[in-house]
Amino acid sequence: MSASTPAAPRSVMDRFLRAVERGGNALPHPATLFALLALAVIVLSWITAQLQLSVTHPATGATVSPVNLLSVEGLHRILTGLVTNFTSFAPLGTVLVALIGIGVAEHSGLIGAALRLLVLSSPRFLLTPVLVFAGVMSNMASEIGYVLLVPLAALIFQSAGRHPILGMAAAFAGVSGGYSANLLIGTIDPLLSGLSQEAAHIVDAGYSVSPLANWYFMVVSTPVLTALGWFVTEKIVAPRFPDTPTASTDESDPNAQRLTPAERRGMWFAVIATLVFTLLLVWATLPPGSVPGAGFLRGPDGDLLKSPFLSGVVAIIFAYGVLAGIAYGVGAGTIKSDADVVKGMSASMGTLAGYLVLVFFAAQFVAFFNWTQLGLVFAVEGAEALKSLGLPTVPMFLLFILLTASVNLLMGSASAKWALMAPVFVPMFMLLGYSPEITQTAYRVGDSVTNIISPMMSYFALIIAFFQRYEPKAGIGTLVATMLPYSIVFFIGWSIMFGLWVWAEIPVGPGSPLHYVPSVPR
Numbered sequence: 001m002s003a004s005t006p007a008a009p010r011s012v013m014d015r016f017l018r019a020v021e022r023g024g025n026a027l028p029h030p031a032t033l034f035a036l037l038a039l040a041v042i043v044l045s046w047i048t049a050q051l052q053l054s055v056t057h058p059a060t061g062a063t064v065s066p067v068n069l070l071s072v073e074g075l076h077r078i079l080t081g082l083v084t085n086f087t088s089f090a091p092l093g094t095v096l097v098a099l100i101g102i103g104v105a106e107h108s109g110l111i112g113a114a115l116r117l118l119v120l121s122s123p124r125f126l127l128t129p130v131l132v133f134a135g136v137m138s139n140m141a142s143e144i145g146y147v148l149l150v151p152l153a154a155l156i157f158q159s160a161g162r163h164p165i166l167g168m169a170a171a172f173a174g175v176s177g178g179y180s181a182n183l184l185i186g187t188i189d190p191l192l193s194g195l196s197q198e199a200a201h202i203v204d205a206g207y208s209v210s211p212l213a214n215w216y217f218m219v220v221s222t223p224v225l226t227a228l229g230w231f232v233t234e235k236i237v238a239p240r241f242p243d244t245p246t247a248s249t250d251e252s253d254p255n256a257q258r259l260t261p262a263e264r265r266g267m268w269f270a271v272i273a274t275l276v277f278t279l280l281l282v283w284a285t286l287p288p289g290s291v292p293g294a295g296f297l298r299g300p301d302g303d304l305l306k307s308p309f310l311s312g313v314v315a316i317i318f319a320y321g322v323l324a325g326i327a328y329g330v331g332a333g334t335i336k337s338d339a340d341v342v343k344g345m346s347a348s349m350g351t352l353a354g355y356l357v358l359v360f361f362a363a364q365f366v367a368f369f370n371w372t373q374l375g376l377v378f379a380v381e382g383a384e385a386l387k388s389l390g391l392p393t394v395p396m397f398l399l400f401i402l403l404t405a406s407v408n409l410l411m412g413s414a415s416a417k418w419a420l421m422a423p424v425f426v427p428m429f430m431l432l433g434y435s436p437e438i439t440q441t442a443y444r445v446g447d448s449v450t451n452i453i454s455p456m457m458s459y460f461a462l463i464i465a466f467f468q469r470y471e472p473k474a475g476i477g478t479l480v481a482t483m484l485p486y487s488i489v490f491f492i493g494w495s496i497m498f499g500l501w502v503w504a505e506i507p508v509g510p511g512s513p514l515h516y517v518p519s520v521p522r
Contacts, residue, residue, distance in 0.1 A: 034361035037420070038368050042078075045372040046070035055380040064380070067372045074371075081367060089194075089363035092356075096349070097314050098190055101321030103348025104341055108329035110270055111138075112148050113263045124160050128170050131156070132229035135174020136181050136222055139188070145175035146459040151466055163241035164470045165482065170233045172463055173486040176451040178229070179414070180444035181221035185211060188414060190314050192440055195418050198366055199426035200436040202375040204518065210511060211313050213437040214444060217501060217508040221494065228493045229486065236485040266332025273327035277320065285309050362419045375423040380431060393434075394499040397442045400425065401495055404446025409454050414447050430516045437512035438502070445498055449491040452483040 028036065049068035056063060068074055086092070105111050131153050138145030150171045157167025179188075190211040197209040259267065281297070288295035288302055295302060297309040309316075325344065329335025335344075369375050391399075407417060421443065429439045451457050460479070467474040467482075507513055 031358045031361050034358070034365045034416070034419070038361065038365040041365065041368040041372060041374065042069045042074070044374060045074070045368075048372075048374065048377070053377060055377050064373055064376050066374055066377060069368060069372055077371065078368070082364065085363045085367040086360050089198075089359060089366070092194075092359055092363070098186075098317045098321075099348045100345045101318030101325075103321070103346075104325030104344040105321040105328070106325075107340075107344025107347050108266075108325040108334050109263070109332060110266070110325050110328035113259055113267060113328070113332070116152065117259055117267065127156060127160060127162075127167070128233045129226050129230040131167060131170045132174040132178070132233070133222070133226045135171045135176075135229075136178035136225060137183065138175055139179055139182055139186050145171070146462060149175060150463060154466065154470065162243045163238075165467060165474075166233065166238055166241040168463070168466055169237055169241075169482050169486070170229060172452060172483065173229045173232070173490075174225070176457065176459070177448055177483075177486050177490050178222075178225040179448040179451055180214070180218065181225050181448075182218050183222050185215065185313060185317060189214070190317075191415050192418055192444070195366075195415065195422045196426055196436045196440045198370070199375070199422035200430065202370055202373075202423060202427040203430045204516075207436065209436050209440070210311070210509065213509045213512045214441045215509040216506070216512075217441050217498075220501075221497065224493065224497055225490065228489050232486050232489050236489075237482060240482070262332045266328040266330075266334070269331030270324045270328035273323045274320065277323055281309070281316070358416065362416065366419060366423060369423045375427055378424055378428070394502055397438075397502060398495055398499065400439075400442050401446040401491075401498065404443050405450045405491060408447055408450045414444075417447060418443060433515055433517075435513055435516040437508050438514045441508045442498065445494050449487055449494060453480045453487045 045066050045068050048066040052065070054063050054065040069078060102111075131149070135145050135149055138149050150168050153167035153171035154164035155167075158164040193209040193211045193213050196213070197207065200207040200209060283291065283294055284297035285307070286294035288298065297307060297312075299307040322341070326335060326341060329340065335341060389396075404417070404421070407421070418440075422440075425443070426436045426439050430436060454460065464474065464476065464479050467479055471478060501508070502514060505514055
């Protein structure tokens with residue numbers, strides 16, 4: 001059965017997707033969008049100040065009124081704060097530090113070799129779940145899953161006598177649809193937690209959101225999404241792509257070849273380095289007095305939840321990436337001097353030029369929004385509106401997940417969307433008694449499930465190009481028709497898991513409760 005897209009698709013789905021694509025393309029660049037939003041906040045602050053709007057802070061009882069930035073005092077604050085808004089923007093430093101470490105591991109070849117080892121050593125009947133799982137895990141290393149795992153999955157499935165597009169679909173579902181599930185912490189975690197913390201400060205200036213804020217939920221989500229992806233691939237998508245290879249496997253492709261002796265030696269070096277560092281961390285976090293010298297990364301009172309270990313998780317990610325990357329590079333021969341290490345760090349920084357521009361304008365928008373107190377005003381009004389609806393907790397969060405999934409169809413960047421949504425929804429849910437951590441968790445579910453059908457996702461065009469290698473007529477319709485079942489099943493299954501999680505009142509991460517209790521006013 002051919003999976004090719006008709007020459008002139010006229011179905012309701014095709015018309016809808018074309019409208020989504022046109023709407024998304026009509027939006028300005030995210031950096032421009034945040035610049036316009038920052039200007040809009042300034043104007044809106046003047047309008048609301050003229051209207052003399054005010055609300056009562058539910059925690060302190062104080063009257064909160066919008067601050068007019070379109071004034072002499074406001075202009076002074078904008079001019080003097082422009083630089084510090086950027087340099088003090090919470091996600092900036094954490095993302096840069098984490099990427100420097102992961103850049104060494106990626107440049108040395110460690111991450112690519114680990115993915116190949118995982119996929120190529122799996123038996124045929126486990127290829128599908130292994131690919132989905134590998135896709136989920138690849139998210140800790142930025143775009144490596146898109147550029148390496150997805151085309152590799154096609155070659156692996158083809159060599160196993162299965163349709164290559166089916167393999168790409170399974171891998172793409174894990175990489176993009178499972179973007180917010182993982183057993184480990186990746187670069188997106190400190191980025192989102194930094195934005196959540198900035199938004200939480202609208203209500204509580206002392207609130208802190210850890211990069212580990214969603215870790216428990218992410219860990220449990222990983223096998224759940226792996227199982228869901230396995231089910232969709234074999235039961236729904238596979239019938240459209242019969243087990244008939246469309247072309248011979250290219251054995252010369254380095255991504256399809258097993259690890260060389262040098263690469264295997266590098267993997268052993270990396271395993272040893274990782275194990276030694278892990279044992280050091282275990283020793284550093286054991287209760288004081290359990291073994292000599294233990295507990296030096298715990299808090300002053302021996303507390304692990306409020307400890308340098310959890311507060312310094314970004315530095316630990318950096319150290320893991322650098323140590324494992326160097327160990328692999330030395331063993332595999334890909335790192336011969338310190339210059340190679342610095343080159344790997346520099347390469348990861350080179351990919352952030354666009355991100356830095358985006359962050360500059362996003363930081364101004366967030367700062368202006370905080371200064372005007374509009375976020376708090378909107379949050380109080382929104383919280384009152386939600387209270388008046390009388391919705392139970394789970395349905396309310398499910399509506400938020402659905403909203404996020406819908407916005408994701410028109411705005412692909414997870415960080416850009418959260419920078420836009422967090423200043424409104426984090427304070428709003430805080431005022432309803434829910435923590436920033438659980439709101440961020442709900443956002444991540446909605447942000448992930450529609451990635452695989454969103455034309456605005458940055459790697460969407462690349463995946464189409466991969467599809468066209470085996471189906472020359474493949475287009476947006478082919479890709480979306482293939483991935484839509486994953487999106488629907490992921491949305492339903494993940495939302496059910498989220499609902500059960502909230503109902504059971506399980507913390508979503510270390511020191512990350514579901515409920516927010518306002519601090520006592522000083």
